[in-house]
Amino acid sequence: VSIDGLPLPFETGEIDFGEPGTNGQHSFYQLIHQGRVIPCDFIGVVKSQQPVYLKGEVVNNHDELMSNFFAQPDALAYGKTPEQLQKENAPQHLIPHKTFTGNRPSLSILLPSLDAYRIGQLLAIYEHRVAVQGFI
Numbered sequence: 001v002s003i004d005g006l007p008l009p010f011e012t013g014e015i016d017f018g019e020p021g022t023n024g025q026h027s028f029y030q031l032i033h034q035g036r037v038i039p040c041d042f043i044g045v046v047k048s049q050q051p052v053y054l055k056g057e058v059v060n061n062h063d064e065l066m067s068n069f070f071a072q073p074d075a076l077a078y079g080k081t082p083e084q085l086q087k088e089n090a091p092q093h094l095i096p097h098k099t100f101t102g103n104r105p106s107l108s109i110l111l112p113s114l115d116a117y118r119i120g121q122l123l124a125i126y127e128h129r130v131a132v133q134g135f136i
Contacts, residue, residue, distance in 0.1 A: 021068025039105040044069035
């Protein structure tokens with residue numbers, strides 16, 4: 001509500017939640033892709049602190065997560081049409097459930113490593129963003 005107690009004609013406030021790419025895939029990522037428009041931030045780290053290599057696997061766990069990091073913002077930006085899904089041979093009965101519009105706002109932040117300095121940079125970015133939103 002406004003300072004006068006009236007409903008505002010726009011969305012307010014932020015909701016913070018997150019998971020590594022593959023964990024959030026079918027829970028809140030689906031909401032972000034197909035629900036109401038929710039601007040979102042993706043934070044990725046180039047150098048994994050604890051890389052997981054499984055014998056016989058072509059890619060490691062971190063590479064898989066980074067693929068998801070780059071794919072999600074693209075999907076939010078461009079969406080997926082029924083025609084694209086048909087070309088991918090998606091089952092006809094699933095096409096309405098896999099279609100989404102795109103043109104959804106997101107920000108990707110790619111850090112070289114995750115250390116105290118980079119965490120400080122992230123905190124500074126978000127502190128600045130909150131201050132500017134407050135001033136506006």
